[in-house]
Amino acid sequence: MTDQLTALDRATARRFVDEHIAPFADAWDRAGAVPEEALTRIGEAGLWAPFLPPRLGGSGTDMVTLGAIHEEVGRGCSSVRSLLTVHTMLAWALRRWGSEAQRDRWGPELAAGRVLGAFCLSEPGAGSDTSGITTTARLDGGAWVVDGVKKWITGGQRADLFLVFARGPAATVALLVPRATPGVTVTPIDDMLGTRASMLAEVSFDGVRLGPDALLGPSGFASGMVLTGTLDLGRYSVAAGSVGIIQACLDACADYTSRRRVGGTPLGELPLIQAKVSDMVTDVRAARLLLAEAGRLKDAGDEATLMATWVAKYFASTAAARHASEAVQIHGANGCGTGYPVARYYRDAKVMEIIEGSNEIQRTTIAGEAYRRQVP
Template sequence: MTASTALADAVAFARSAREEAGGWDRRGAIPTDVLDAVAGAGFLAVDVPAEHGGLGRSPAELGELCAAFGGACSALRGLVTVQGMVAAAVLRWGDREQRARWLPALASGARRAAFAATEPGAGTDLSAATTSATPTVGGLRVRGRKLWVTFGAVADVYLVLAALDGKPVAVLVEADRAGVTVEPIGGQLGMRAAHLANLRFDDVVVPQENLVGAPGFGLSHVVATALDHGRFTVAWGCVGLAEACLDLAAAHVGRRSQGGVRLAEHETVRALLGRDLVEASAARRLCEHAAELRARADADAIAETVLAKYAAARAASALSEHAVQLHGAAGCAQDSTVGRFFRDAKVMRIIEGADEPAELRLGEYALRRPGRSR
């Protein structure tokens, strides 16, 4: 499959998915046949190397796929995100046997994956995680609880952040092992179709070979790789969401009239759309720049991805709010697409916590690069 074919297929898939996404949102789940179709089309493994069963595409191509999915259904984009997070961590930090065992299954969708890091008392401060992995006969004994796990309700394996002898570790835990309890949750503000779940690990024994990376590197290396990959795909998903909101708003004001005057004739409306176009375009340029840096393994790629995600999430939030406002009461209806986008965009703003931690990272990055230009 060529890159252009893969992207065209993703855009077509996303276009058809938007028609169904409202129903998924109301029911709180993407249907199994849709999950299988995403996997069967290779969309879960866009950037996984071909030698491991993926399409071996560039960061930019992965980004465009996530933008297409984000403009249809954030939960659908979330499926690509979490699968990619686990695959990226195994690809970068797994040994030869782990890559051979896990990557083809993740690439094909034979194994659905989820990322389990957030805890009741830790939130986004992952260094405060208390889930433990202790040596035992047969491998490691995992004990703890994880919250808000995207696609956790239907995953076959979880990448779990834990502590081994006080050192952060990342462990692959299969969902069907004794002691794993999955608690599906629903009714959240956004991402309602993303099969979210809370997890409990009650003395779950996994083999030693399920440990990814060396003890002490679980957070700073393995989980950090997963988070960076996730941040990149979320950023692109927000670009797609923002652009979809702009298109929907422009189409609505072009056909909607009040007092015999089309909304598009109002200068304030056109000015608002102009500002939205600037925000969406700027977010896309930042994502494209991050993709370019990632493609050549530039040292600034991680920081530029933080920048892109920050800007894209804010753009999605602002443009979805404006789209709802311009649609009026119709934008607040239960089956409103812009209303769903508005709720999803709010989740994208807080998916890594408050804005301030990202701003601090970006401030530190700004201090390291005075006088530099793109």
Template sequence: MKAIDTLIGDQPEHWDLDGQIPRHLLSTLGAQGWLCAEVAATHGGRGLSSRANGELTAHVGSRCSSLRSVMTSQGMAAWTIQRLANRDQSAELLPQLVSGRLAAVGFSETDAGSDLSTMSTTITLDGDSVVLDGHKVWVTGAYYADLLVVFGQCDGGAAAVVVPASAPGVTVERVADPMGCRAAGHANLRFDSVRLPASSVLGSPGAPLPLLVTTALAYGRISVAWGCVGILRACRNTAARHAATRKQSGKPIGEHQLVGRHLAELFVAEQTASRACEHASDCWDAGSPDMVISTVLAKHVSAGHAATGAASAVQVMASAGARDGHVVARAYRDAKLMEIIEGSNEICQLILAQHAVSTAE
């Protein structure tokens, strides 16, 4: 982590204000394997467990949610390739993702958000080629990406295809002024008759869309959940340090019980989110059947706590944290978006409700 901290330095505030992380820094982190650290050593990766990668993700998330978001996209691309690709595709693509090439994953469309079954992007098989037509919106990291993993309808089912961002017919347009994670390189993508070798389709075309999407989203969810743990750690530490030193009415503000309550709530939030994420990662590492549901639970708990925790931290900091770029101001904006992505609060609740019903004794 020290190596990463050295590279990050004191830049996150500036990245947030500039809306950009230097591309060479992302390539360096990528080439050191940090952006998708679970990729196996056989493919040149660091081969971290889910738990170890989770702690890494939380640490990066505590420093900069934009960088953590790019990490989530890269990890999600690697996980999708690992799960869907055949052996030759994995051997070709995974080493690229741990040697400096950047990737992003596109599911969402203008009319396909929470309900991805209405996705209109098509992947058409044509002899030795496939042709990609359609669009994607809000794809994290796509502004920086060399490779785009794109989901679309294909052959009576669905497929994921790997597209070079520089391929003829691909248009990448940056999302202007995102509310949070401002340097995460969100972009809208258009694909106009993009012709690719048939081998660009990961695995077999025509698989059920929910199966493909759930596979990729599972990684996105656990990564976002750990990122939220990082947001909470940064908020708790920053607010607690301030509350111990800032004096009003003759004593440190942390000794006023109403401020103390915010700190207690932040501590509870951080601990609760951490335990939920640790449990989910342990399920991943054990290959447990509870992996999917524990991940949805961790994402839901962590994102909700991060959004309320960041608001508490801003309250404790008051004017000392009330400017763009400040760690708690970034946390406040970034955390809210975590309640929307990779399955919004409501979608997570629907999944958890279904689980509650199906497992009732």
């Protein structure tokens, strides 16, 4: 396993996805869940948290490579990539802000996938607006007591460990909450438009008591952590997954149009079809380059990575939605059924325009940065 983790890169991730994920993605989508044996296999391949240092069971993978890995997984199944995203967010926050004891306790379990993580920020009526958090965490004799409800929690049906953001005595706090803690209730959310196998849930906390070691980072530090760190990494993963959707659309359309004939002529020889495919080729390359730029800035510790990630996510998600629509159009009636994966790409791509910052928020943020640069 050590050799495999050390060698983990785009090529090994692609081989794994082609053998163990892509062939089963449609079935998982229909079932609304990723089976346990697949989750175990992902852990054996070292995909859950390869960026963790070897001491904690990872391989110290850099951010550029992590983006490439998440792209390949997104090419095969957006639901699996979504599970990787929230697991990555928790594991990264643990590495960045966890105590030595917290890292030693949870790091190896997260790296191996023996413990799966989920990110609990969104709430009914407030979404991911940190100023609207109503879940509370109060101190009672040295223990933290958590009450509230989180919704749209990716992987919530299966996760073993939740990173929960709550309104603390003075400011927002981040707490590590094991699923088995008394007072935690998980309610599945089914029949979503896209990423249907990502096992969404509503997670309720009713008088959940936690020890002082549940606090991640200094009290009152959580708001900055969410805005400048963890959500940025989640956005980066979604951008990578969106690049994967574009590539999947391109692969599906190139294959279909080379075999499908109209009046004896392959669809791929028709100029309008060629125009659509050429746009996919161009946009997937552009999106991949934007993603790589954001990854390089992360590896360099450059704060410019925040805006680079916003741009990559905006470009890749809008391109994914556009090309998934074109992919269905190219497939015609076949694209509307279950015999071809483009219908799944279409549904999943729409979700990418909403999660980790909607397109409207992204455009406002990107424009705001442009105006700030004009201030002397």
